[in-house]
Amino acid sequence: MLEELKMQVYEANMELPRRGLITYTWGNVSGIDRSKGLLVIKPSGIEYDELRPEDMVVMDLEGNRVEGRYKPSSDTLTHIELYKAFESVGGIVHTHSPWATSWAQACRGIPCYGTTHADYYYGEIPCARSLTAEEIQEGYEKNTGLVILETFANRLPGHVPGVLCSNHGPFTWGKDAGEAVHNAVVLEEVAKMAYQTEQLKPGLQQAPQALQDKHFERKHGANAYYGQK
Numbered sequence: 498m499l500e501e502l503k504m505q506v507y508e509a510n511m512e513l514p515r516r517g518l519i520t521y522t523w524g525n526v527s528g529i530d531r532s533k534g535l536l537v538i539k540p541s542g543i544e545y546d547e548l549r550p551e552d553m554v555v556m557d558l559e560g561n562r563v564e565g566r567y568k569p570s571s572d573t574l575t576h577i578e579l580y581k582a583f584e585s586v587g588g589i590v591h592t593h594s595p596w597a598t599s600w601a602q603a604c605r606g607i608p609c610y611g612t613t614h615a616d617y618y619y620g621e622i623p624c625a626r627s628l629t630a631e632e633i634q635e636g637y638e639k640n641t642g643l644v645i646l647e648t649f650a651n652r653l654p655g656h657v658p659g660v661l662c663s664n665h666g667p668f669t670w671g672k673d674a675g676e677a678v679h680n681a682v683v684l685e686e687v688a689k690m691a692y693q694t695e696q697l698k699p700g701l702q703q704a705p706q707a708l709q710d711k712h713f714e715r716k717h718g719a720n721a722y723y724g725q726k
């Protein structure tokens with residue numbers, strides 16, 4: 498079942514160590530088939546160099562395993578909350594990539610200091626609030642998804658394709674698993690640049706709004722013209 502999606506999700510997972518976003522098994526990628534209401538996700542805790550396409554786990558949106566010999570990623574219920582709320586999203590990534598995770602551990606959103614950021618993320622990349630002790634003890638992974646959704650109450654997931662979870666790490670998404678990985682790579686680069694920018698100039702303001710608007714619009718707006726559009 499879902500052989501093509503399994504291959505896509507497998508390849509997207511394997512891109513994480515190639516891009517230096519993963520140490521050991523610290524991350525996961527999923528993709529969804531909306532017509533079937535099923536998602537495919539990496540199994541939990543299996544070393545990347547042992548992973549095979551057929552090891553990907555098929556889940557329904559209620560959190561039941563539909564196919565696969567392994568247990569799914571421990572973050573599956575977070576992915577499910579995001580898929581349920583963000584209808585345009587087709588792929589999700591979670592990593593502990595060090596620069597993005599450093600901002601998450603500082604419980605800080607990443608300000609938009611330049612056009613690299615604005616080309617992909619419109620405005621600050623937010624940091625979701627910390628979970629309460631009760632939210633951690635009961636339903637932790639689902640609640641991680643719910644606080645991300647709280648953070649997006651007044652944001653569009655298509656404008657800001659990622660978030661930081663306080664004291665934890667980043668989640669990113671996209672139209673499919675490959676685009677979600679692309680956005681994870683960009684987030685890591687932008688997190689590094691923002692840190693270095695603040696070292697060079699503490700107290701800096703975000704990039705001018707007109708510049709942020711121009712760079713986001715020319716790639717993603719109704720009249721986008723970046724590349725071969």
Ligand SMILES: O=C(CO)[C@@H](O)[C@@H](O)COP(=O)(O)O
Pocket residue numbers: 522523524525539540541542543569570571572591
């Ligand atoms: O946050 C954590 C562990 O603290 C997980 O995201 C990470 O180790 C990946 O777990 P899975 O192998 O996907 O279950």
